[in-house]
Structures are given as C-alpha cells and as structure tokens.
Amino acid sequence: MFEVRFHGRGGQGAVMAAQALAEAAVIEGNYAVAFPFFGAERRGAPVLAFTRIDAKKIYSKTQVYSPDCVVVLDDSLLDTIDVVAGLKPGGSVVINSRDKPEDIDLGISVKTAAVDATSVALEILKAPITNTAILGAFAKATGIIKLESLEEAIKRRFGEKLGEKVAERNSLAARTAYGKTVIGKSKGIKKLEPKKQWLPTYQELPAGGSLVEGKTDAGLIGPGSFIENKVMGWATFRPVRDREKCTMCLLCWFYCPEGTIVRISDRGDLMTNYDYCKGCGVCANECPVDAIKMVRARV
Amino acid sequence: MKKVITGDHAVALGAKLCRVDVVPAYPITPQTLIIEHIADFVNDGEMDAKFLTMESEHSVMSAAAAASAAGARVFTATSSQGLAFMYEMLYATAPMRLPIVMANANRTLAAPPGIWCEYNDSMGVRDSGWLQVYVEDNQEALDMVIQSFRIAEDKRVLLPVMPCLDGFVLTHTVEPVDVPQQEDVDSFLSPYAPDIMLDPARPTMIGIFMPAEYIMELRRQTMGAVESAKKVIGEINDEFAKVFGRNYGGMIDTYMMEDAEVALVTMGTVTSTSREVVDELRKVGKKVGLVKLRFFRPFPVDELRKALSGVSAVGVFDRSISYHGGGPAFNEIQSALYGMTMPVVNHLAGIGGRDVTREQIIKMFEITIKAGKGEKVNTINWHNTRGETV
C-alpha cells in the first residue's frame, strides 16, 4: 500500500488533488481511496487530505499517520507545520517552492522534489490553485503513477464539473510542472518546535466547555485569543488600497471575513492590519470603484 | 461501471437509480453533496423527479410525508441538527406507514457545535419507528438506498428507512463504486404502488386523530411491522446478492466468527478498519472475530445471540453515549444477550469525529480478551479520552 498525505490551505485544492490521484490509480487498475480532513472550513486555513493506493481493496478508514509521500501545496506551511511527521523511512516529499530541494530545510534530509507550482498555476490557470501542477511533480518524483493516467484523471474529474477547457488547462499544468520538477535532497537543519495545543482532560475542561479569557502553556484561550492567530503567512496576495480612488463606502470593511480592515475614526480612514489578512481578495472583489489591488505577497 | 466517487455521490446515484418521484431538500454538512448531486441530475434532465427546496428540515419531512401519502416515491437526506429539527415529523411518518427513504450523514449533534461523525443524531430517533441501517463503505451506501426502498415499500413492512453513513469518513471520501445498471435496478425494484393513498377520486384519510381506544392497537401494529421487517431484510439481502453479486449479510454481517473466541461488535466505517485489525491479530494467533451491527431497527436480537453464542467475551463499539452509562449499542446488546453468561464490555471511541485508529481497535480487542479470561476490566471504556485510563 502506498499512502500520501497532502498539506495545503483551504481553497488551494488539496482535496481535489487527493481525489484526482486516487482516480488515476484506479485508471491504472489499482484500488484507491482519498479523503479530506478539515478544521473548521475557512479559506486559507491549513487542510489535510489523504490518498491510499493498493493493488487490492483497501479497508482502512483511518487517517494516514505514516505516509510514503508528503505533498506540500504551499511552502508557507513549513514554518508552522512539521510536514515530514511520520514519514516512512525512504519516503519522499513533493513541495511547491521556488527553491531548489537542497535549499529547503525540512528538519531531515529526505528525497525531495520541488517545483514552482504557483507560477505554473498563475501562468496557465490564471489563479494560484496549485493542485494539478503539484500532481505532475508527484508523478515525476514517485513514479507511482504515470503522467498519462494523471492527465486522464484530471480530465475526468475537472471535465465533469468545470468543462473540457478547464480540464485541458489543468492537464497542461500537470504536464508543465512534471517537466519543471527538480529532484534532490532536502536540508535537515532546523528544529521545528511544534505549536503547543491546549488539551485539557475532561476534569480540567471548564463546565460545558465555556471559556473565559485565560492563559495556558499553549498560549491564550477564550475571548481575545484570536490575537495570537496571525494569518499573514497564509497569503499569496495582499490587498493594497488606493486612497485617491477610495470613496470610503466601507464595503471592504464590512465584507472582510477576518475583520482586519479597521476604521481609524479620527482620520475618517481605513487601515488593513496585514498580520490578520489572509489574502483572500474578498475586499478587492467587493470594492465598487476598484480601489483595491491584490499584489503578490511572497516572492 | 466503476466510478471513483464520494459516499454522498453514491447515495445520490442510488436515489436516481430508484427513480424517485419527489425529493424535498434542505442542505446541511456533510449531507449537502447528496442533494446537490440530485439537484444536478434533475437540472440536467437525467432524473425525472420533483425537487423541492424547503425552508427547513421540519418542512422537508412534512413535504415528504404529504408526497408519500399521495403515492409518490420519496427520497431525502439530512444530518445532525437537521434530523433533530425533523424529530416531530419522524414520529409522525413511521406510524402513518409512509415508506420514505432518507439518508442520514452521521454528524455530532450540538452542543458543542461540530461537523464530524458521531451517532448521537440518529441514535436519538431510534424509537421513532424508522428502520435504521449503518453502512461501512460507499458501495454499501449506494446499495442500501436501493434495498431500503424495497424494504420500506414491502407490504409486510411499510415503514420509512434511514440508511446512515459516517459523516466525512464516507460522505467526503472517494473510492471505487460499482454503479448498478438502470435495467437491473428496474427489475429489482418495481414502481411504488400503494394500496392506500390520498386520491381525490377515492377519498381517504391518513394520519387521523385517535383517542385512547385505538392508540395501543396502532402501536402494536407498528411494532408488528418493525418485527416483520427482519424477515424481509433477509430476503431482500439474498435477492440483491443474487442479482448484483454483493451479499451484506442482512441484519448483521460477520467476519472470522466461525472459530472466534472473542468478538467485537462494530458499526459503520470502524467495521472496515476492524477487518484489517482482525487479519492482523489472527496472524499472531489471536482468535478474534467481528460482528457488524448493520440494522439498529429492527434490532437483530436473534442474529446476535446466534453469532455470539460461542465466544468468551464480547466487546461493543459505540460512537455515541447514552447518558445512563454506556453507548446505545452496548445497552441494547446487553439486553439482547440477557441470560448468556459471557462478559460484555463497551468501547466508546470516535465521538465527535475523533479518528478511530488501528491502535485503538487493537486495544478494544485486548481489553475484551482480558475480560474473556476472567480478568477484571472496566465495563465502560472511553478510548483515547484525556483524563480516562483504559
């Protein structure tokens, strides 16, 4: 059995990637299962998806804890998540990054395939949805699946839902990324301190799970604890507002799902606190006078 | 034809293959994909059904009752809070003998709010008169929609049926599913033809007010229908196996029980994972077996007594808690096995959607094996729960 764990962010298509990989494996005559694991659904939040591939029927319905391959759709996740956790000896990592494998520090030195899937996606799909591009890199890095099967699977999955053109472009993204993938070994220097989680026993948990403002070893809990959840690392793009054009209609302020656009009342102005901006682009989309441009946040 | 699809997609295809007439719908995660797929089928002209978008789940079940009483084959789907919101209408539809089929994507019932798998939603309506079956994979989810209509519409039964599938673990998981041919389903399931229905040409009253002089008899009658479902479920399972080549065992399924010394009773997808654990434990010489509790209503009392007659201990997995101590499956199995002497222990796990891992299932077997040897173990075991030791 070959097990894959996908790390992505809500909206990047990790689930779709896991499903397309399963479909490709079935096309090759294997059995395959793919499933997601979300936190609370939220665009930009880290998500996990899994694929299992085997020659015979797979019964296991648990999450994947020791993958043969880890696929990372967004290298900003490396700062906060130990993506190689549980990786089987001899396992590999496929990563969306502008860096060469040798420059990517995963905390252990393992076989690593890198491709700038974001640029491939932006060029071909005109959106930073990297799931099909990264699958091209997966095919090249692992040899578990043929590129043709993958393209066929992408056509089936995307074609049915989004039409032939979209399917063809996604297939091209996979093929292009396949060609651009560089395989090497990662650096194994950094020690990632996994973020502590507050995990009370049932006796410690306040009655009914009601929380008042509180401090724990793992950080703040309860009202106000959001302050610790900076999300700027999630953003591929960030909004830049043109003060001249802005009419102060406040639609962006109203629609921002993170509440990170604040009104500076004494100046009658707005300010975006980038610490809590996940780069979703909702504000730019809502602005009636196109005063907000989304610019690439990470280079 | 094999398709790589989610459990929700499989259920929607099942409804389509059953040529349902009316689908009243209201979305709720993780069921939403079911009605979205059905909406697509109807919109694309692949399915000739009336798709009704309702303003709440209570209205969904009201519309389902009305349509069913008027002679339509009715399908819908819900989950968790949605099922709870239907509560009143669930208790109305079963004694009215309306053969509606509704898939329930099992999801934790708030509080606390969550979206993942737990059985406290469907377990809460186990005494509504609806029949309930729990499935372990997407193929079974599709197949049980088809079988559910046969069971529901059988003149000896005439009760609504609720196929239950694990939220996310099945609803959002893709795996290969053999989608039956329409002709085969058509010959397996004939069009719904009720003897009594609301028809202006032949005035009829359904669901009438009844004073105390009649209600005992009506309850007794409903109980009789639930009882006769047992035989019907077996027959339909066998017929389905002949036509489609997949035999689910009927009321329960067993795995490696022939010479098992200790058994674990499971429901839903944990059964699937447990099959692999049984193989693993068998390899190291542990004679363990598995009983899959498929139907919870009717409850397979005789089948369980027979399947478990030779074992030295029984472990019962539960994915929800009944606040009198253990889980609902444990309570009912204890009562079903009354008079038999082996110890029965409860394994609570996976509540709120926590992953039920191989290791946890191995632990369930270990505890049950100990109990079988006469060693002292806890009767109720909260697996992988902080503050508890098992």
Ligand code: SF4
């Ligand atoms: S400021 Fe704009 S891009 Fe940033 S989170 Fe708010 S709506 Fe999204």
Ligand code: SF4
């Ligand atoms: S939506 Fe546009 S115009 Fe309105 S306040 Fe925001 S930036 Fe200014």
